[in-house]
Amino acid sequence: MKTVQQYITPRRRGFNLPNLCFSGYSNVKSRDYPNTYQEDDFRLISDWGFNFARLPISYRCLTRQEHPFELTEEGLSKIDQGIEFGLKYNIHINLNIHRAPGFCINDDELEPFGWLDENGVAVDYFSAMWCKLTQRYRGISSERLTFNFINEPDEKPRIGPNLTRPKYSEIMKRLIAEVHAIDPDRHCVFDGWRAATEPMPELTGIANTSQSFHAYYPHELTHYNLWDGARRVPTWPMHAAENNYWDRHTLEIFFQKWVQFSVDNNIGVHVGEFGCHSNTPYQVMLNWMRDQLSLFKEYNLGFALWNLRGEFGIIKSIPNPGMPIDKRCGDFYFDEALLKLMQEN
Numbered sequence: 001m002k003t004v005q006q007y008i009t010p011r012r013r014g015f016n017l018p019n020l021c022f023s024g025y026s027n028v029k030s031r032d033y034p035n036t037y038q039e040d041d042f043r044l045i046s047d048w049g050f051n052f053a054r055l056p057i058s059y060r061c062l063t064r065q066e067h068p069f070e071l072t073e074e075g076l077s078k079i080d081q082g083i084e085f086g087l088k089y090n091i092h093i094n095l096n097i098h099r100a101p102g103f104c105i106n107d108d109e110l111e112p113f114g115w116l117d118e119n120g121v122a123v124d125y126f127s128a129m130w131c132k133l134t135q136r137y138r139g140i141s142s143e144r145l146t147f148n149f150i151n152e153p154d155e156k157p158r159i160g161p162n163l164t165r166p167k168y169s170e171i172m173k174r175l176i177a178e179v180h181a182i183d184p185d186r187h188c189v190f191d192g193w194r195a196a197t198e199p200m201p202e203l204t205g206i207a208n209t210s211q212s213f214h215a216y217y218p219h220e221l222t223h224y225n226l227w228d229g230a231r232r233v234p235t236w237p238m239h240a241a242e243n244n245y246w247d248r249h250t251l252e253i254f255f256q257k258w259v260q261f262s263v264d265n266n267i268g269v270h271v272g273e274f275g276c277h278s279n280t281p282y283q284v285m286l287n288w289m290r291d292q293l294s295l296f297k298e299y300n301l302g303f304a305l306w307n308l309r310g311e312f313g314i315i316k317s318i319p320n321p322g323m324p325i326d327k328r329c330g331d332f333y334f335d336e337a338l339l340k341l342m343q344e345n
Contacts, residue, residue: 020055
């Protein structure tokens with residue numbers, strides 16, 4: 001039987017560049033996130049045969065701590081630079097807000113206020129911010145630039161009122177209406193619910209939109225030794241939480257859910273994030289990657305590895321256990337085998 005494929009969203013392949021994701025006046029500092037975009041990164045992506053870069057951004061890189069709701073020209077100019085590099089190297093840019101005022105999926109730093117606080121200031125600002133970005137980049141075609149409103153929506157009870165699925169849908173419908181009032185042709189991407197793992201039929205039937213999912217299953221392998229539930233050394237295939245068995249077929253079931261959703265609802269889907277932390281043994285990581293990437297190809301799914309440089313990347317700040325370390329890229333380790341797998345798929 002012929003495989004049902006995702007056929008609406010072009011199959012763009014590439015990387016997340018989280019340079020503005022954990023910086024600004026955040027307390028999280030790392031050489032993996034230099035707070036500016038590097039032209040060499042875009043050149044490498046292009047030279048390797050890829051054509052997509054997702055730019056996850058923290059609002060803290062676009063504002064000042066004393067005025068967290070005011071976008072600065074200094075912050076916006078950094079986005080300008082990333083988009084200009086994309087245009088120069090023929091790389092599609094997908095602009096994403098990873099940390100919004102009042103909401104972020106990460107636990108490293110909690111927001112000082114909730115996204116859904118009663119006064120509604122955070123959501124109002126979030127909407128105004130996207131409207132300003134829409135106006136600023138109105139002349140750039142959606143073939144070159146798309147928007148991805150918020151990263152990995154999920155319930156976050158520890159930072160104010162819960163973000164529920166109906167509330168998320170309501171906010172996204174408000175945003176798309178306001179953005180399209182300024183630029184009707186701007187293509188916008190909705191992350192799926194539950195940290196971009198569940199499709200959103202509530203957000204179908206809207207012109208110039210698609211949806212994105214993230215592929216980090218099983219977490220005990222992709223995020224090995226990063227949390228208490230992931231302390232056992234992974235294998236591939238493997239038994240994970242609650243003795244669930246994960247192999248290529250299990251991954252395929254997850255991908256099929258999204259592809260069937262795409263076909264049934266006539267909406268494009270894309271893998272906005274996937275990756276495996278450098279704590280995971282190298283051969284285990286490669287075996288898992290081989291299955292993931294071959295399924296992306298089989299189902300015609302574009303993808304963006306998290307990330308290019310860093311503990312999940314091709315250019316690694318820390319090598320996986322068992323990884324050859326003879327290939328270097330400055331102070332980083334170069335994963336030639338992973339790059340080859342990505343190029344082949």
